Amino acid sequence: MLQNQGREMMIVTSGAVAFGKQRLRHEILLSQSVRQALHSGHNQLKDMSLPVLEARACAAAGQSGLMALYEAMFTQYSTCTAQVLVTNLDFHDDEKRQNLNSTLQELLRMNIVPIINTNDAVVPPPEPNSDLQGVNVISIKDNDSLAARLAVEMKADLLIALSDVEGLYDSPPGTDDAKFIDIFYPGDQQSITYGTKSRVGIGGMEAKVKAALWALQGGTSVVIANGTNPKVTGHVITDIVEGKKVGTFFSEIKPAGPTVEQQTEMSRNSGRTLASLHPDQRSEIICHLAELLTERQEEILAANKMDMDLAVNAGHLPPAMLNRLSLSPAKLNSLAIGLRQISVAAQDSVGRVLRRTRVAHNLELEQVTVPIGVLLVIFEARPDCLPQVSALAIASGNALLLKGGKEAANTNHVLHKLTQEALSMHGVKEAVQLVSTREEVEDLCRLDKMIDLIIPRGSSQLVRDIQRAAKGIPVLGHSEGICHVYVDANASIDKVLKIVRDSKCDYPAACNAMETLLIHRDILRTPLFDQIIDMLRTERVRIHAGPRFASYLTFSPSEAKSLRTEYGDLECCMEVVDSMQEAVDHIHKYGSSHTDVIITENEDTAEQFLQQLDSACVFWNASSRFADGYRFGLGAEVGISTARIHARGPVGLEGLLTTKWVLRGDGHTVADFSEHGTMKYLHENQPVGQPLAGQRDSN
Amino acid sequence: MLQNQGREMMIVTSGAVAFGKQRLRHEILLSQSVRQALHSGHNQLKDMSLPVLEARACAAAGQSGLMALYEAMFTQYSTCTAQVLVTNLDFHDDEKRQNLNSTLQELLRMNIVPIINTNDAVVPPPEPNSDLQGVNVISIKDNDSLAARLAVEMKADLLIALSDVEGLYDSPPGTDDAKFIDIFYPGDQQSITYGTKSRVGIGGMEAKVKAALWALQGGTSVVIANGTNPKVTGHVITDIVEGKKVGTFFSEIKPAGPTVEQQTEMSRNSGRTLASLHPDQRSEIICHLAELLTERQEEILAANKMDMDLAVNAGHLPPAMLNRLSLSPAKLNSLAIGLRQISVAAQDSVGRVLRRTRVAHNLELEQVTVPIGVLLVIFEARPDCLPQVSALAIASGNALLLKGGKEAANTNHVLHKLTQEALSMHGVKEAVQLVSTREEVEDLCRLDKMIDLIIPRGSSQLVRDIQRAAKGIPVLGHSEGICHVYVDANASIDKVLKIVRDSKCDYPAACNAMETLLIHRDILRTPLFDQIIDMLRTERVRIHAGPRFASYLTFSPSEAKSLRTEYGDLECCMEVVDSMQEAVDHIHKYGSSHTDVIITENEDTAEQFLQQLDSACVFWNASSRFADGYRFGLGAEVGISTARIHARGPVGLEGLLTTKWVLRGDGHTVADFSEHGTMKYLHENQPVGQPLAGQRDSN
Structure with a gap:
């Protein structure tokens, strides 16, 4: 393939689309408007694929209309298209395959977009039992394997297979435990359970995965994504090409660490244990972390020096930012002092009884402070944020995902290691997770079912960006200060x-x-x-x-x-x-x-x-x-909030807490309190101030 | 125009699109996929309009491509298109106009979609000074007036004019006070300030408004909306045809009442006065409302009987719902008792000091409860919700927008009138607004800058729907109870x-x-x-x-x-x-x-x-x-929340409150507390329990 020519692409119509990952020569094709055009053009094809594919004859008849549409659209952007009809058999014959290859290469070289489809009119009739209603349907599986074969044959960088679901799940979507798979490694295949193919004409996911694995083995990366719902998927193809996390990405290389979803789950589980520790234990962890900041100063400063050297050599960081990035024994010392203050505040945060009511005889109600759940804290090139925020999360019993600026990667790594070391003393090492800098903030904000609160620490631009990105998750921060x-x-x-x-x-x-x-x-x-x-x-x-x-x-x-x-x-x-x-x-x-x-x-x-x-x-x-x-x-400061609910203005540790209601009865039912019942509500307010019985016990 | 043929439409290309408001005969054209196709087809045209219009010759050359694209797209849905090129002059000649009219009528009758454009090749060259760069541009204003003329000529029901902004603002968009206009009445024209036309080739808003008013006078409704950003506008044309609030709607008839935006503003302003009343005054309002529920029973029950009769006659309401809809003297009585309980709770909600700190000598800090701001409460066919929720809002000093089920319209009207009567005793009549049943919940959720909290009272299905619709606004409610x-x-x-x-x-x-x-x-x-x-x-x-x-x-x-x-x-x-x-x-x-x-x-x-x-x-x-x-x-119940922040579980009045921080000093600056300063932080916690000084005074 010729480099420096822009993105080259081929389109396999009816259910599978393959884009080569080079750029097209004409600059106009790189503009967003064209991408939209390509994209919406594709969607129309998807919409049409069902009627067009009702029978082989129908497919043949529809072909000319399809091509006219593609041609008309691409013509508007001065791009030529070419029609190529192939059958799977064409790949088995070496000569035919070479002819096909050189034809396609030539088309791409001439900056013509090949529109490829199975030559439905000449393929054998669908195999009996291959589909539930085999008679009336041309198996669309052909398009998946056709796209895969073509992608490998043409040494494409990326194959995008569009489906009617978001991507691959580990069990049939809709079932209780179905989990979406962001990145699929060939070794994981046995962990997938496929559903029965209930919908004919869409192409079973199993067939798509098979084709995808085949292409992956041949050296082409694959993404399976949803191409049917433009309202939800937006510009799915351009999103994928831009590297956004859309659909399921097939990769040969399994990364060393866990995925961010796994990290979130680990931190939630470990966080639950952290929350059930005695306040003194959480306090101990924070004190230990404060000690480590002094004891392991050399290690921290060495890592910080690496970050500083990189930043200075890169030469793009302004002095104020370099100043924030750099750590010193003095900074670490005052950081340790701050942590000891937080460790005191930790004594009286989780499990505080805010309200105690005698609802009825032997029916006692308490409102108790509890952690919010999983926090995501995003901070910029300021590594001292890490132990500080970790201490706040530990003090409030919350699980924590940390996402720091990549300029401080080395320092953050060491500081996080020390935090986990401190957490280990009470078996909750995984409660604080450092998210790799590869993850985009936008991707993290997608985890709206798993993260309960986002706290951006940094410029108000950062806060604004995150408030915009975080659709379903509350954000604690000030967007503007006029x-x-x-x-x-x-x-x-x-x-x-x-x-x-x-x-x-x-x-x-x-x-x-x-x-x-x-x-x-x-x-x-x-x-x-x-x-x-x-x-x-x-x-x-x-x-x-x-x-x-x-x-x-x-x-x-x-x-x-x-x-x-x-x-x-x-x-x-x-x-x-x-x-x-x-x-x-x-x-x-x-x-x-x-x-x-x-x-x-x-x-x-x-x-x-x-x-x-x-x-x-x-x-x-x-x-x-x-x-x-x-x-x-307020003691430990969490931030300043311009939200009107939850916490407002400067926020202390209580901004990281919510409450739960604990009711202790003796077989009470609401029927007992009905007109004909035997009980009466007392609703007597009781003095608060004693710790939860459960926490007395657990010590 | 022939009725019962479905929607008939004509398209004026390059910046203006007119859809007749009848349906097309072929059912397939009603399917969503086709609407998307039509829509995205249009977007491509928009995208192309700038290059196409660079010169008259270019326009002529582009015309065939445009037509090919339209034809190819519509062909996929078995719909024929026809090309009609006209000039404004064609309207001045009666014979020509009649010919054009009958041609278009005939095309519509034959279910062919006319694609209409100015015959750029034969129109006079652009007038000097009519555009900033007149030489190289064909004035696109022609398309606006062309569309308006055609719409009136063909007696179209609706003209949709797509622009590059959301619609009409009362001053140039982007300036401090620019307000979006949802519905524009011809009489309001003098209240608009137009900006200078800075961008050539888009068509000034002034020209669009002129064309729109012309069409409106001719009997065609007009919507000006944004057609350039598919990510934001989604399916703008279908949304408009489905009656959603998109863009600016031009209407001859000015409705009797204020718009929902005006209502929100009225309630916010009046709510601020409500919030600054003494707690006793808020309590008095609620007691007075409770009295009115008994005193004006007959009026309420008469209105309720109208609703019940309508519901029984319509015959579609299940018995449980009829039961909820119906009011009785007994129900009103227990409602009044509930209101008196809320009036007691009102004494101790707003202005409660939660924390008092002596920051330094003569620098005193208080954290005080204050109302959240503007609440939107959505309830179903249960009119007793109205006084109850109003009392909760009044007790907590919040402004309130109420949106009730249309089944209870008459009852709600009377109950709201009584609520405003009670509010009038302290000059805050407008703090509680009843939103007309015409407004869709989705439209209300769009007011994210004006509404601070949404409380759905009703089925968990209602809560789920609203949680989905409310993008930027927090929702207090339980979505699921497993x-x-x-x-x-x-x-x-x-x-x-x-x-x-x-x-x-x-x-x-x-x-x-x-x-x-x-x-x-x-x-x-x-x-x-x-x-x-x-x-x-x-x-x-x-x-x-x-x-x-x-x-x-x-x-x-x-x-x-x-x-x-x-x-x-x-x-x-x-x-x-x-x-x-x-x-x-x-x-x-x-x-x-x-x-x-x-x-x-x-x-x-x-x-x-x-x-x-x-x-x-x-x-x-x-x-x-x-x-x-x-x-x-908890006394007055606001609802049960499954959110993790703000309020959790059963929520009392405090769920409708937030706090503000009041600091009273004597010329203190933070510089006084710096290393070289003269002051030291004391941070002494003081006992709480006394009311705000300001509220002592205001009584």
Whole structure:
């Protein structure tokens, strides 16, 4: 095959499509619109394949229509097609096979897309009993094996076989235990149970697998995917070619480690044991991890040096990122101190009784904190996240999947090894899993039945991306921080200058930094106004004017493009409002409900602001930068959430917990409490504070 | 136009497509696959329109390719196409227009789809200045007005104009205040601001609106929608024809009431005032509503009688549903009692201080309960839900959108009127909105930026449907209740019989009813086993055997199709396990984490079960039917949740609350606390229990 010619492809119609994995010469064919066209063209064929294949004669008749459609479509993109009809027999005759091979090679060389189909008119009639309704059907299995043979013959890189199910399952889809297989290794074949072929004309999965294995042996990779439902599968072929996890991929090489699905299951199972440990045991694990961070410093720093060297040599990481990537004895030390704090918090997280009710005589109800289940934490090039997040998960009894930036791969590997070493002391080594950097975040978000909560730790861009990708799984994180500081007419000059400076300049990239400064109209053209402007100028803060602010000034700064901007830098928007009420309305309209501040000496105005404003954090005469778990005194900080349910604002360990209801009775039934029953509800609230009986016992 | 012929359609290519709203004669054309074909065919045209339209000559050259493509595609579905080239001038000449009309009528009569395009080769060159790069472009505005003219000429019911944006916005899309317009009334035109036409060749929105208004005046409805992004828009044309809310709909008739978007905004604004009321005031509103339910009984019952009469006459409602639909003085009375209980709960919901921390000298932090925001509650034909849910929303200070079943429309209307009457006493009438029954649940779920929580009240099928439809909005509800009762080897016969009977038979359709009975192997072939079977037989419970259970019996009941079945009827699955541990594993594998029960006299076994099992409710020697907010003593019941975050299991009012953090300082900055600063964090926990200062004031 000629290289540097783009992707070459051949299409086997009616149920099987083979794309060669080189690119077509014409650049236009690489554009998304064409891919869509190719794709939707294929779907139409799929839709038609049933009527077309009702009988051999019908197939022959349909062939010309099919070809006309393909030709018309490809013509729109200046691509020629060619029709090639073959039979399986053509492969058995060496001369015929060579003729076919050179014809196809020549077509590809000329940038013509061969559309290949079985020459149904001349193949033998279907074998008796080969299909349930054999008489009226041309066995479509031919197309699977035809595609496989052609793929191998033409040394194709990839064969895509489209089916009406998502791919391969280990037992017939729909049964209780059926599990989807992402990657299939030939050695695993015995673990598959095939269902009876109930639907004729679709091609049994067994036949597809056979053909796929045959192609795999011949050196062609194979993907079996669903091509019937464009709403669900979207652009299945382009997705596959782009390397996304779609369908079942057939591979010769079994990777050393477990798949991410297996890792999730291991962590869930081990996590259940972790959750049932005594709080002291979880605390011990975290303390041990803290010790290991000091004891095994050299090992950690050596790995970190490898990552640093790679990053420096690659030369593409900005200094701030290099700084975050690098570890030092001092950093490890403060990390260990933080872990010891978490180990204290671990004593009082899982199994805390929040509510205790005497429902009736001998019927006692408790609401108890329990772990959420399996957490997925995604962090960027900052390896100190790993032990910190692991400690938080262990403290809260949650299973954890970690996905770190590939820049820190070596450091993460060592830190994860030490975490598992610490976990081993109570037999829960597998509760924390490090997901290989090969896995795309999008692929992880697909595991919506297995992961209960995603926590992105990093830039708000990362959080936004993940919130977009995570369809069914809740995400704990702040997507945007458009924080306001409102300077009231009765504000103290000193407090205004201090708080505005701190809110904007202390750390401009933080989500709790001020983005918009609202000032009361009465302040305009006062000394306070001039002092604010002078201070911002001195701090080199670039000011963007809101429309009203601009209208009040003879010479105003450039107008803000939008009042909803998160600058994340030494820039801010300034706008004028007539009253505290107007400030509240402005913030409701343009803010992100993260953190908003009022500066005033008038207590009534302040309390109205604090009460009316619907933000996660509302502050009076304090910098917006206080919106932070550590500064709030929450102990271990999980993150800051802009979600409205579960946890809001700075989140401590309780954000990683949910509750369960434990009811202990003595044979009670609800019928006992019916009109004619013998029991009455008491619903007496009891004092809480003692640990669960079960946890007393397990110690 | 001939009726009863199915949908007739005409296609105006290159940017505008008009479908007549009758059906095509051939049934095959109604199938989804064809709709997809038509649709994707159109998309390809869109994709191509830019290159094709680069010059008149090019357009002429492209025409044959376009036609070949249309023809090839439609041929696959036995549908003929015809090519008609026209110019705007053809409409000005009466004779020409009549000729065109009768040609098109004749084609439609013959079931041929006319593909109409401007005869670019003969139209005058584009007017100077009509487009930014006029020389090289044929003004595509022609297609919009051409489609409008044709639609009116042919008396089409619907004109679909596809654009590259979702539809019409009230200001240029992308600006701060741009709002999407769902339905556009000609009178509203002055409220639109158009952007400058920055992209040539797409057709300005202004021209589209002009053409649309022209068609509307001529009696044709118009939808402007996005046809460029198949990933987002899906099957835009079929969606529109099926009446889904896609794009902007142009209508002559302005409906009496506000749109659902306006209702949501009204309720959010009014809800903010509701939230800032004193708890006593919210309580008063609920008490007043309770009074109105008694005082205005006659009015309510009269409306309910209308609904009942309609339902009885229609004759399709099953008796159980009629029972739920009907109200009586007794029902209203107990409803009023329930509301008074909620009014008590309202005293202590919003503004409760959960945590109070002295962060530093003069820096005080409080975590306070606040409403979630806007709730959407969807309920079926059960009008008593309306005042109940309204009271819960009012008690928790939330704005509320209500969507009830259409069977109860009259009753709901009156009940909602009374609710608003009660709300008026404190000026928050609009906080509770009744959404018209025209709105589809799917359309409501699209309002993900405006609604914070969806609560479906009804069958678990309803909950499942809504969980599927609600992409970005959290849903509070139980999707499945596959509840287990495990009978341990050491169980008491009496308790087993009582609890198993109650769990399965008290109310088999409830989500907390037992679906699978797990028995310890030692019980097989004991008198207890026989007594369980006898009891189930007496209660007419149909037993399905799990695989192990079946293998132990000589003659077993029919095998269960799946161990994950929610029967919701007098049926259950029975399975055998070797130990408590195996029961836990079985429940983790096949259960839905709703409610699971152990029956045993061994306390250790029980506590192990209660601790290890990861379900929302875990019970020892008590019926699964206790999993219920009322029975748990939570006061007002919001629902039962199978989610793992926010609220889990039976949910009381606190499920409708979130928190905000209030920080009161005296000019504090985080810089004060830095290494070189003057302040130190204290983080002293303070006692809670006093109301918010702001709420003390507002009374």
